[in-house]
Structure formats: C-alpha cells, structure tokens
Amino acid sequence: MTMTLLVARRLLHAFLLILAVLVLNFLLIHMAPGDPADVIAGEMGGATEEMMADIRKTYGLDKPVYVQLGVYLTRALQGDLGQSFFYNAPVLDLVASRAGPTILLVATALLFAIFVGTLLGVIASHKPKGFVSGLVTVVSVIGYSAPIFWTGMMLVILFAWVYPIFPIANMYDITKSGGFFGRVIDILYHLILPSLTLGIVYLAQYARLTRASMLEILGSDYIRTARAKGVAEVKVYGHHALRNAVLPVVTIAGLQFGSIISGAVLVETVFSWPGLGTLAFESILARDYPTILGILFFSSLLVIVANLITDFVYRLVDPRIRTGG
Amino acid sequence: MTTVENSQDIVQSQSPWREAARAFRQSWAGMLGMLILILVILFTFAGPFFYPVDPFEIVWAPLTPPGAAEQAPLGTDYLGRDILAGLINGGPATLFVGLVAGIITITIGILVGAFAGFYRGMVDEFLMRVTEFFQVLPALLFAMVLVTLFTPTIYVVSLAIGIVSWPTTARLTRAEFLRIRNLEYVNAARSIGARNRRIIWRVILPNALAPLIVAATLTIGIAILFEAGLSFLGLGDPNVFSWGLMIGSGREYILDGWWVVTLPGFMIFLTVLGFSLVGDGLNDAFNPKLRER
Numbered sequence: 126m127t128m129t130l131l132v133a134r135r136l137l138h139a140f141l142l143i144l145a146v147l148v149l150n151f152l153l154i155h156m157a158p159g160d161p162a163d164v165i166a167g168e169m170g171g172a173t174e175e176m177m178a179d180i181r182k183t184y185g186l187d188k189p190v191y192v193q194l195g196v197y198l199t200r201a202l203q204g205d206l207g208q209s210f211f212y213n214a215p216v217l218d219l220v221a222s223r224a225g226p227t228i229l230l231v232a233t234a235l236l237f238a239i240f241v242g243t244l245l246g247v248i249a250s251h252k253p254k255g256f257v258s259g260l261v262t263v264v265s266v267i268g269y270s271a272p273i274f275w276t277g278m279m280l281v282i283l284f285a286w287v288y289p290i291f292p293i294a295n296m297y298d299i300t301k302s303g304g305f306f307g308r309v310i311d312i313l314y315h316l317i318l319p320s321l322t323l324g325i326v327y328l329a330q331y332a333r334l335t336r337a338s339m340l341e342i343l344g345s346d347y348i349r350t351a352r353a354k355g356v357a358e359v360k361v362y363g364h365h366a367l368r369n370a371v372l373p374v375v376t377i378a379g380l381q382f383g384s385i386i387s388g389a390v391l392v393e394t395v396f397s398w399p400g401l402g403t404l405a406f407e408s409i410l411a412r413d414y415p416t417i418l419g420i421l422f423f424s425s426l427l428v429i430v431a432n433l434i435t436d437f438v439y440r441l442v443d444p445r446i447r448t449g450g
Numbered sequence: 451m452t453t454v455e456n457s458q459d460i461v462q463s464q465s466p467w468r469e470a471a472r473a474f475r476q477s478w479a480g481m482l483g484m485l486i487l488i489l490v491i492l493f494t495f496a497g498p499f500f501y502p503v504d505p506f507e508i509v510w511a512p513l514t515p516p517g518a519a520e521q522a523p524l525g526t527d528y529l530g531r532d533i534l535a536g537l538i539n540g541g542p543a544t545l546f547v548g549l550v551a552g553i554i555t556i557t558i559g560i561l562v563g564a565f566a567g568f569y570r571g572m573v574d575e576f577l578m579r580v581t582e583f584f585q586v587l588p589a590l591l592f593a594m595v596l597v598t599l600f601t602p603t604i605y606v607v608s609l610a611i612g613i614v615s616w617p618t619t620a621r622l623t624r625a626e627f628l629r630i631r632n633l634e635y636v637n638a639a640r641s642i643g644a645r646n647r648r649i650i651w652r653v654i655l656p657n658a659l660a661p662l663i664v665a666a667t668l669t670i671g672i673a674i675l676f677e678a679g680l681s682f683l684g685l686g687d688p689n690v691f692s693w694g695l696m697i698g699s700g701r702e703y704i705l706d707g708w709w710v711v712t713l714p715g716f717m718i719f720l721t722v723l724g725f726s727l728v729g730d731g732l733n734d735a736f737n738p739k740l741r742e743r
Contacts, residue, residue: 145583153599266730270671270723272678275697275715282708380585387590391679405591406683409598421595424588432586 135436139429144198146425150418151197155190206422207415211408216419219404224423226296227400231382231389231427233316234324239378242328243371246335247362250370253340261336265329273388277322277395284318291318294397319396323388327381331374338370372443379435383428470660473735480731486724490717494541503535505691513707525709527700533709536696537717543692544674544718547608548725551673554612556666559619560655566620567627568650578624581617589614590679597685604687611676615669622665626658660736664729671725678718693717 162180188196200207206216249258268276281293292298297311342348343366351365352358393402401420408416474480503509508530509521516525516533524534566577596610630636631654639653680686681694682701693714700710 142583142586146586149587153595156599266723266726267719270675270726271719272675272682272697272715272722274679274682275711275719278704278711278715281704282712285705383585383588386588387679390588390590390594391682394683405594409594409683409685412598414599417595417598421587421591424591425586428586428588 135433139433142429143426146422147198147201148194150201150422151194153418154414201422206419209408209413209416209419211411211413211416216415219416220401220419220423223399223401223404225400226398227386227389227393227402228427229312230316230319230323230393230398230400231385233320234389235327235378235382235385237320238324238327238331239374241324242331243335243367243374245328245332246370247339247367249332249336250339250343251362253336258336261329261332264325265333268326268329272391273322273326274391274395276325277319277392280318280322281395293318296399319392319398322395323385323392326388327378327385331378334373334377335370338373339366342366342369368442372439375435375439375442379432379439382431382435383424386424386427470732470735474731477731477734479727480735483724483727483729483731486720487728490541490721490724491545494538494545497538497541501534501538503532505531505535505539507531507535509535513703513710515707516709524713525707527696527710528703528706533696533713536691537693537713539691540693540696540714541717541721543604543687543690544677544694544721547604547611547677547692548670548674548721550605550608551611551615551676552666552670554609555615555669555673556619556662558612558616559665560623560662562616562620563623563625564627564650564655567624568631568646568654570628574624577620581620584614585617587614590676593676593680594683594685597680602680602685602687604690604692607677607680607685607687608673611673611680615672615676619662619665619669622661623658626661627654630654630657664733664736667725667729667732671722671729674718674722674725678715 162177204217206220208214209216209219212219245257245261249255249261252258284291285293292315296315297308298315339362348361348365351361356365389400390402390405392398393400394406397403401424405417405420407413408420509532510519510526510530512526512528512530514522514526514530516523518525522532522534524532524537526532527536562577562581566574566581593610593614596613597607600606627650636649636653639649644653677686677692678694678697681692681698684698686692686694686698688695696714697711697718700707700714703710704712
C-alpha cells in the first residue's frame with residue numbers, strides 16, 4: 126500500500142471518529158432529563174422565557190431530531206460548539222484559550238515519563254534482581270494504586286510546608302516581570318510539580334515495561350550473536366536491544382493518551398493549572414453543559430491526533446511495519 | 451484380580467485451579483494484598499462495633515489535628531466531625547461502587563470481546579470500531595459528563611464508571627477468544643454438534659478465564675480510583691458517606707489541615723494497593739512462565 130493512500134485512510138478514519146464523538150455529544154444533550162433547552166441553558170437560576178425561546182430557535186429544537194442533528198453537526202464542523210452561558214463566551218474560544226496549558230502539561234509529563242522510564246528500565250534490566258529493579262517494581266505498584274490527585278496533594282503539602290522551594294499553584298507569578306524569557310522560565314518553574322505528579326505514574330509503568338521487554342530481548346539469539354562478535358556492551362544495549370524494547374512503550378503510551386488527559390484533569394485541579402481540566406471543573410460546578418461537552422469533544426480530538434502521531438512514530442521506529450510484512 | 455494395596459501408588463491428578471491456588475499462596479505479592487484487603491474490610495465492617503461514633507456528628511472544634519483531642523484521635527474535619535469515624539464508615543460505599551462498577555465493566559467487556567473474537571468478520575469489525583470509539587473519549591471526562599447530566603447517586607456513578615472502562619476488558623477477551631477458537635478441543639466440540647452459544651460460554655470462556663480474573667481484580671481497583679477522582683471533583687453521591695465524599699469536602703482545606711484529605715486518600719490507596727497486589731499474585735499463579743522473572 127502506498128504511503129499516500131495509507132495516510133488518506135488514516136485521516137478518513139480519524140474524521141469518522143470525530144463525527145462519532147459529535148453525534149455522541151448531541152445524544153447526551155438529548156438523553157439528559159428535561160428539555161434540551163434547559164440543559165443548554167444550564168441551571169442558570171432561571172433563564173427568562175425569551176432566552177429559552179431564543180435557545181430553542183438557535184438550536185432548532187422545534188424541528189425533527191434528525192434535522193437538529195444535521196444542524197448541530199454542520200455548526201460543530203464549522204467550529205461553532207455553542208455558547209457558554211456561564212462565561213458568556215463562545216465555547217470554542219474558551220476551549221482554545223485553555224488548550225495550550227493542558228497540552229504543555231501533558232506533553233511534558235509524557236516525554237518525562239517515556240525518557241526517564243525507558244532509561245530506568247534499561248538500568249533495571251542490567252541487574253534484574255538489583256536495587257533499581259526493586260525500586261521500579263515498588264514505585265510502579267504504588268503509583269498504580271495511589272489516586273493521582275492524592276499524590277499531587279502530598280507533594281503540595283510537602284512543598285508548601287517542609288521544603289517551600291517549588292510553587293504549588295497556578296502557571297506563573299503575575300507579580301514577577303522579566304520579559305519573555307523570564308516568563309518562560311517562570312512557567313517551567315511552575316510546571317515542575319504538576320508534570321512530576323502526572324508523569325510519575327506512567328514513568329514507573331514504562332520502566333517496568335522496558336525492563337520486561339529488555340530482559341526478553343537480551344536473551345534472544347541476535348543479542349548473543351552481537352556479543353559473540355565482540356560488540357561493546359553499551360552498543361548491545363543502546364543499539365541492538367533498546368530499539369526493539371522501546372516499541373511496546375510507544376504502543377502503550379499512545380493507547381494511554383486518553384487516560385493521561387483524565388489524569389491531567391485531576392492534576393490541574395490540584396495545582397490550579399489554568400488548562401482544560403480546571404475549565405471542566407469550573408463548568409461542572411456551574412452546570413455549564415455546552416462548555417463541558419466542548420471540552421469532551423476537544424480532548425477526544427487530542428486523543429485522535431495523538432493516536433495518528435503514535436501510528437507514524439511507530440512506523441518510523443519499526444521498519445517491519447513500513448513494508449507491511 | 452488385583453487391588454491397589456498402597457493408596458500412595460495412586461497418582462492424584464492436580465487440577466490447574468488447585469495448582470494455581472498453591473502458586474498464589476506462595477506469591478508474596480498476592481498474600482500481602484490479601485492481608486491488606488482483609489484488614490481494610492475488618493476495619494471498615496467491624497469498626498463500628500468497637501468505635502460507635504456517628505461520622506456526621508460534630509464532636510470537637512473544626513480542623514483539630516490528630517492526637518490533639520481525646521474525642522477525635524485522628525483529628526476533625528472542617529466542620530468538627532471525627533475523621534476516624536469517617537474512615538470507618540466511609541469504606542462500605544467506596545467498596546460497593548468499586549465492586550458494582552467492576553462487575554459492569556467486566557460484563558460489558560466479556561460480552562463485546564467474546565462476540566467479536568468468536569464471530570470475527572463484520573461483527574468483529576463493528577464491535578472493535580465501537581470499542582475504539584470509547585477509547586478515544588478520555589474516560590474521566592466522559593464519566594464527569596455522564597454524572598453531571600444525570601443525578602450523582604452511587605448507582606449512576608457506578609454505571610458511569612462501568613460505561614467508560616470496559617474497552618480494555620473487551621480487547622483482552624477478544625484476544626483470548628481469537629487464540630482459543632481454533633484450538634483442537636473447540637473443533638472437537640463443534641464436530642459433535644455443539645451450538646455456538648455453548649461453544650462460547652461453556653467451551654471457550656472457561657479456558658479464557660485466567661487472564662480475565664486477573665483483569666477483574668485490577669478493574670475493581672481502577673473503579674475505586676475513578677470513584678475517588680469523581681468525588682474529588684465534587685461529583686460523588688452527596689447523600690452517601692464515603693472516603694471519596696470526605697476527600698471532596700476536604701479538598702479546599704488541605705493547607706489548613708493535611709489530615710482531612712491525606713487520611714481518606716490513604717485508605718483508598720491501601721484498598722487499591724490490596725487489589726493490585728492480589729492481581730499481581732493471581733497473574734503469577736496463572737502464568738508459571740512469568741514466575742522466574
């Protein structure tokens with residue numbers, strides 16, 4: 126199959142998934158108890174009759190359901206995700222203004238987890254019963270079992286009282302000035318604890334995964350061949366083994382992207398990180414349904430894009446898939 | 451005529467289940483997990499008999515630290531309610547949500563995975579597309595939407611967690627069914643005229659059960675974490691006392707009193723740790739090949 130055809134197929138697939146998410150959003154509004162107009166207006170403490178009539182007209186609620194679905198899909202694909210009555214702004218603008226911090230947080234945490242996790246996994250595979258191996262197992266079991274917001278809160282308590290060296294809330298310090306670079310450094314400084322909290326769970330999982338696949342690969346024939354012909358041990362690990370051991374990590378990281386976004390929602394709430402998660406939290410308190418559904422749609426979009434990227438990275442790392450063999 | 455003189459000559463056949471049970475007893479992770487779960491269950495179900503304090507009752511000054519007052523050994527929350535009483539009485543609801551959500555997850559997952567893996571072709575294609583669709587939605591956000599649109603009772607919360615978490619189980623079940631469906635004993639069953647329904651539930655499923663039991667154990671832990679996350683965001687059942695409710699209501703006070711959220715969070719951590727370790731132990735027990743690692 127040619128590359129162009131493959132890309133086209135992937136993109137069509139992604140588009141269909143996006144459509145499906147929009148249909149789900151539409152169904153959710155209609156499945157909720159009460160008139161969709163109530164749902165859209167939210168529990169704003171009594172929208173006036175004119176406002177309700179206005180909502181019914183804008184959303185075409187007086188027309189048959191399939192016409193409504195058509196209207197909804199057309200609007201959404203044109204970028205109109207509705208109006209937030211709580212923030213009094215278009216949902217698209219709200220989501221767009223909060224997407225950056227979330228993407229920054231998730232990307233930092235993920236890259237941190239993949240790099241450090243793989244590294245720890247390789248070190249652990251060198252001595253399967255050594256200290257690092259034991260540490261990786263313990264941290265992964267604990268990281269898997271602790272509620273992520275709880276870990277975050279423990280860090281907040283630790284760094285608020287015991288070692289007050291890292292900021293525990295917000296994305297930057299408004300009182301600080303220092304030009305563009307000063308701001309960038311300040312944001313990175315504020316990013317440390319949230320991304321550590323989010324990343325550590327996955328770091329331990331990737332380390333465990335890398336260790337397991339490294340152990341399997343190190344026992345295989347071609348590694349014995351490499352060693353027999355005198356390849357340096359560093360090269361055996363880094364060049365021969367790691368390249369294959371990293372494949373499962375890429376697969377799992379791609380599959381987990383949705384759960385990382387879920388984790389980000391909680392981490393953002395703990396650290397008052399001004400991303401989609403805090404927006405979701407605030408709009409749920411306000412029962413602002415159009416915003417919540419907009420966030421669900423946008424974050425699903427992020428997952429779809431991440432899956433596409435994983436797919437291509439995978440092709441890049443593993444030539445066997447490229448040839449389709 | 452010969453009789454068996456010595457009963458020791460009879461070779462006792464070992465069922466794989468008994469073999470696995472023996473291996474489980476030898477796994478330190480599994481036994482530690484069991485111990486933790488038993489202690490948590492004893493603490494939360496037998497606790498009220500030894501410490502009969504109403505978790506809703508205001509017993510002392512708000513935000514009293516642990517050890518500062520005899521009336522509240524583990525301190526009080528922002529209203530002055532006893533934390534220890536809360537830890538004891540908050541367990542059953544959290545465990546209930548974990549179990550119910552876990553059962554819903556496993557049931558949907560096995561149904562979808564079994565049909566996809568057994569029938570293959572169009573059925574598989576369709577069901578896997580649906581599974582993929584559910585995996586694209588960030589689970590916690592989807593659960594948040596479901597709980598917000600409907601009322602947050604423990605039943606809605608359990609159902610919402612089940613609806614968002616089944617895809618992993620479905621994929622696992624499908625993979626097992628794909629592996630087993632062409633094995634000889636399945637062909638043998640088919641050759642004596644067993645119907646599809648019988649082959650799916652009576653022939654293939656029992657042989658796919660080992661990894662599914664491990665998955666089910668882990669699923670309960672994940673469901674408990676989900677419930678905790680939803681409660682932390684204020685989406686738990688406000689009328690049922692649970693660890694999640696304690697966390698949700700204490701969230702704003704962590705800098706005034708670390709114990710308010712730390713302690714119920716620790717109970718959730720212990721419970722999930724128990725389920726994860728038991729899952730690890732079962733995994734070791736069912737996969738002898740993995741034991742050496």
